[in-house]
Amino acid sequence: MSDALPREEPTSAGIKDVAALAGVSIATVSNALNHRERVAAPTLDRIDRAIGMLGYIPNGAARSLAAGRTRSFGLILSDLGNSLFVDIARGAERAADERGLSVVLANSDGKLEREDRYVELFAETRVRGVLLTLNDASHFRAIVGRHAHGQPLVMLNFHDDSGRYCTASIDNEAGGHLATTHLLETGRRRIVFVGGPDTLQPVADRRRGFRRALASAGLDPIDEIAPTWVNRADGWQVGRRLAERVQRGEIDGVVAASDLLAAGIVQAMSEFGAISVPDSVGVIGYDNNQAAWDAPIPISTISQPGDELGFIGAQLLIDEVDEPDHEHRAIRLAPELIVRRSTER
């Protein structure tokens, strides 16, 4: 009775089961899987049928162990709630699709501990490489310190031209300049910059662009304000303080480091000072968030080509993997001005 009883085998079938059922050797099954052209049609047919019967699923672990590589790469996102990162994911997937690769995602929430953890997880997984979105220079340093070279790694949304890594980012300095110039061109002269902690590279860069634009117009920046963070509530608080100064005629333009910040500012302006935007003060945000165009007063903003960023980043990564004599590059993409009501004249 020992053998007669066909013991239930819930464990998924392996390649040898398929080979047995199809009446061929495992090598042939493997070929059928990876090099269909090397196998005769009828044989192929029997094998396919066997695979179907058994519900056979190749073991990726064994496969990549033997092959020495995976067919996917990792993408670590800073903030799933921010459409920029969603766009990046889309772009990266598009680039991957073109090569028949897959993208697996992970969410770091901008926390170093999680960035670290997923870089390592992906390294162990032996993905082809990993794309890491970053916005804090200190995180960059920490990760670079720990990172064992060998695993291709490209940084996204972060700029570093030391040549140690490929880097693709959107030129935030140019964006800040663009926003400020726009305000200047619409006649504003007393402009203030509002933006979160400068440890965030994008914020610091935007601020720098702001200063440069003012300087080349021969103007001095009004004291720049650094809220604790860049979301709507922060903007609202800042806006409250700003309102008085607008009424006193001390300020006629605001460059905010994010759309949510800008939205909060605009809201506070009308709530606390009955100040007209854009008549009394022009406000421009950053990011082209949905919140910006949905606002009661649609907010002018700087749009970032996230999709392209993801696409290019993936290409850099793929190049690094494929090309033996790959040289690290630091690519910068140009942001774009979008004019809406909040800065009209």
Next chain:
Amino acid sequence: MSDALPREEPTSAGIKDVAALAGVSIATVSNALNHRERVAAPTLDRIDRAIGMLGYIPNGAARSLAAGRTRSFGLILSDLGNSLFVDIARGAERAADERGLSVVLANSDGKLEREDRYVELFAETRVRGVLLTLNDASHFRAIVGRHAHGQPLVMLNFHDDSGRYCTASIDNEAGGHLATTHLLETGRRRIVFVGGPDTLQPVADRRRGFRRALASAGLDPIDEIAPTWVNRADGWQVGRRLAERVQRGEIDGVVAASDLLAAGIVQAMSEFGAISVPDSVGVIGYDNNQAAWDAPIPISTISQPGDELGFIGAQLLIDEVDEPDHEHRAIRLAPELIVRRSTER
């Protein structure tokens, strides 16, 4: 000179290199890695040092091949742009963290082809199991048909109580009922439902809840409108047509299947009919999108506990993996009413 020349070895070091450098056997290194208590302190020390020197990274493929299992599971999201799914991811990660597991994400964009592809990719990767967000019954059938049981799979945001799979969803029927009842309680009597294609299970369920609420109030539903989809532009088009009927007094309440839909409707109302929301017509949305509270007229809505959904889904999955005599369960979470300006009375 052959050995004297320390040839550059860009290929990452393996466990045996570590063993050699530390002067122990690979078995001991393995123990040091996975069962630290089994190894003497000084030995441990030498090994750790060797690992550091070599920049050794365990090969996950070999590891899971030998161990037979991974320490992560997969989560396939329908729409990264929708905050509900982002919340789901957060909740799932929270549950995973509690067990020291990791979550890898994938984006299906709601496309069957991609849902399929990632279910398979994760299956090959031999993750512990996969969480799949779904909203189309036809996709469910297709995937169930292809899915080789053995890989634990739980459906999220989709309800099926046939007992073949674990399922966790938010009760959309109750949500539709909740929204409609709220409108009734604020005195509206001529209410219309606006919602996308009924192939989307959530939409169909919300519509059903709407009907039930009207029925128990002894009212007939006004002809329900099915826009082609559920975003803002669709709402705007529908709103345009609706405006006339509101002016003629035929309609005094709108239950929309999504906040974006509702936002579009409200916008069209004021643009084309100078109709006052909420005075002439009450409008309620669904999802508690940021767009809803950011709108010029903040929109009442139904909030969904996405975080909890992800958390519970992950728990179901983990239970399915760990418990031998696991029984599939279909869990429904309750949505919540959020009252804002658009339905005030």
Next chain:
DNA sequence: TTGTACGCGTTATCAG
């Protein structure tokens, strides 16, 4: 075109 045999890097078992 097909089969044999070995290796991929780890884990687990079982002696020492």
Next chain:
DNA sequence: CTGATAACGCGTACAA
């Protein structure tokens, strides 16, 4: 506590 060795499931020369 440590070391040898057999799996793990598959890819791929190489030979037939």
